[in-house]
Amino acid sequence: xxxxxxxxxYSGLGALIVVCxxxxxxxxxxxxxxxxxxxxxVTQNMTWIFGQTQIEAxxxxxxxxxxxxxxxxxxxxxxxxxxxxxxxDGPQWRFLSEAGLxxxxxxxxxxxxxLDPAEGGDPAALxxxxxxxxxxxxxxxxxxxxxxxxxxxxxxxxxxxLHLLALAAIIGALIxxxxxxVLLVDRERRLMQARLDRLRAERLQRDLTHERAASxxxxxxxxxxxxxxxxPLAVIDSAMHRLTxxxxxxxxxxxxxxADVSRQAVARLVRxxxxxxxxxxxxxxxxxxxxxCHDLDRIAATVIEDLHAGNRVTLRTxxxxxxxxxxxxxxxxxxxxxxxxxxxxxxxxxxxxxxxxQNGELAICDVCDQGAxxxxxxxxxxxxxxxxxxxxxxxxxxxxxxPLARHLARLQGGDLMLKPLEGGGLTARLSLPAKVVT
Amino acid sequence: MxxxxxxxxxxxxxxxxxxxxxxxEVLLTLTGDVAGGEVKLTRADLDALEWHEIATSxxxxxGQPVFRGVLMRDIxxxxxxxGDTVMARALNDYVIDIPMDDxxxxxxxxxxxxxxxxxxxxxxxxxxIVYPRDDHGVLADIRYDMRWVWQLSALHVx
Numbered sequence: 001x002x003x004x005x006x007x008x009x010y011s012g013l014g015a016l017i018v019v020c021x022x023x024x025x026x027x028x029x030x031x032x033x034x035x036x037x038x039x040x041x042v043t044q045n046m047t048w049i050f051g052q053t054q055i056e057a058x059x060x061x062x063x064x065x066x067x068x069x070x071x072x073x074x075x076x077x078x079x080x081x082x083x084x085x086x087x088x089d090g091p092q093w094r095f096l097s098e099a100g101l102x103x104x105x106x107x108x109x110x111x112x113x114x115l116d117p118a119e120g121g122d123p124a125a126l127x128x129x130x131x132x133x134x135x136x137x138x139x140x141x142x143x144x145x146x147x148x149x150x151x152x153x154x155x156x157x158x159x160x161x162l163h164l165l166a167l168a169a170i171i172g173a174l175i176x177x178x179x180x181x182v183l184l185v186d187r188e189r190r191l192m193q194a195r196l197d198r199l200r201a202e203r204l205q206r207d208l209t210h211e212r213a214a215s216x217x218x219x220x221x222x223x224x225x226x227x228x229x230x231x232p233l234a235v236i237d238s239a240m241h242r243l244t245x246x247x248x249x250x251x252x253x254x255x256x257x258x259a260d261v262s263r264q265a266v267a268r269l270v271r272x273x274x275x276x277x278x279x280x281x282x283x284x285x286x287x288x289x290x291x292x293c294h295d296l297d298r299i300a301a302t303v304i305e306d307l308h309a310g311n312r313v314t315l316r317t318x319x320x321x322x323x324x325x326x327x328x329x330x331x332x333x334x335x336x337x338x339x340x341x342x343x344x345x346x347x348x349x350x351x352x353x354x355x356x357x358q359n360g361e362l363a364i365c366d367v368c369d370q371g372a373x374x375x376x377x378x379x380x381x382x383x384x385x386x387x388x389x390x391x392x393x394x395x396x397x398x399x400x401x402x403p404l405a406r407h408l409a410r411l412q413g414g415d416l417m418l419k420p421l422e423g424g425g426l427t428a429r430l431s432l433p434a435k436v437v438t
Numbered sequence: 439m440x441x442x443x444x445x446x447x448x449x450x451x452x453x454x455x456x457x458x459x460x461x462x463e464v465l466l467t468l469t470g471d472v473a474g475g476e477v478k479l480t481r482a483d484l485d486a487l488e489w490h491e492i493a494t495s496x497x498x499x500x501g502q503p504v505f506r507g508v509l510m511r512d513i514x515x516x517x518x519x520x521g522d523t524v525m526a527r528a529l530n531d532y533v534i535d536i537p538m539d540d541x542x543x544x545x546x547x548x549x550x551x552x553x554x555x556x557x558x559x560x561x562x563x564x565x566x567i568v569y570p571r572d573d574h575g576v577l578a579d580i581r582y583d584m585r586w587v588w589q590l591s592a593l594h595v596x
Binding site for chain 1: 500
């Protein structure tokens, strides 16, 4: 139905355009015809030509009456003949024929030529002939004039008809042009409306995607709570249950062991909460890094010491100190995070290398472990909130560590990337802006 | 070039054909700002100038007759005419002013022959001012048509 309507609209538009252009062509052709017909030609001056003939006849008649000398008579005679010859020429003769005035005129001319004074024609006969001729011409003169005015009027009628036709065509073109304009404006309005609708739909789609992502985040968060909070709580619950069991009071070593287990569980919970809090602050934009020049080797050494991981982690410093422009607290947080991951996900007793180095304008710190590494899919998803490797779901962790670390690196103008290590294992590379020594 | 030669040859033949008396008859009288105040041109004088041909339609004849004659500007140069306007006068005392520019803008000729036949006072001769009407659209206009003076007898330069 809609398509049919569109086709009708299009054919209507096309018809209007054709009508508009056609009317304009008609108007233009009429105007050109008017322009052509407006030229005046000498032929339309027949009254004057005829009058001149009459005057020459009278002049010759006068010259003959006054007994003027033969030269004058000859000249007058020649002129009268020339006027009659002119009337005999194409356009003039046609005019006279159409007016029914041509009849007899050439008889007068032939009679005149027979009495040519240059060839000894009889002056008296010539005089009588010319007098009769001028009388005949006088009668026809008014008819010539009336015929000429009639021709002119007909031409004016024709012109005014063409003019009216052109005017009507122009008015028609104006009307169809106006209709065309209305249709086009309406079409433009519809197009605009459609564009607005599309934009609105796109915004809705975007909002929906956003909502879906958020709801996916909540689902993962619920998953995290289920796994990562319940486990330590269960540990604590079980320890408390063991200590408060009726019967023989527990031995002091058992109490200490259960207290240690409970404290570790609590520490896990605290770390989890800290990470989540930090992420929330980063998300809010509430973390402002204090950037300054710091020795990356020293920051790494302090982190290793704080984690009491000296036995498994080797800090491999280069020949030159690596100076990064960074916030030491945030950088420590990142490195601590990376090291914890490495310690957690690689086999016990395997070595972990920390390698600070400078590469052009970047201060880099690589953390390399000899663990199982990550599949490309896992690496791609590693920086999404609450995503945890399928193989490690039961190991402690928030699923926020790597996303948080990358956020913190980017806050300082750096970045965090993962790449597989040759021969197994994973390298996490933190890059920060370096202080370039010139 | 060949056409021009033939034309010159033709005019010489015509000149030889004309009798001595006709050759000496005054065709045009130029007055006003011309050499000596008055210049009388005979057929022999015109024969001495370069002749040209124009094929053009006219308002008083049918078809496209071929006119032969000399350029108006050559005649005026011959008489050392100096002015802006030429007042042309015909045998019947028809008088009209023609701007001098016409003769320089267009190849206007003083025609003595139409379709090879000499113009006479009994027709539109002996001299007919002919504009190249078909070569220039602007000339197809009553204001120019009025300047086609036939039976031309005198020119007054001012």
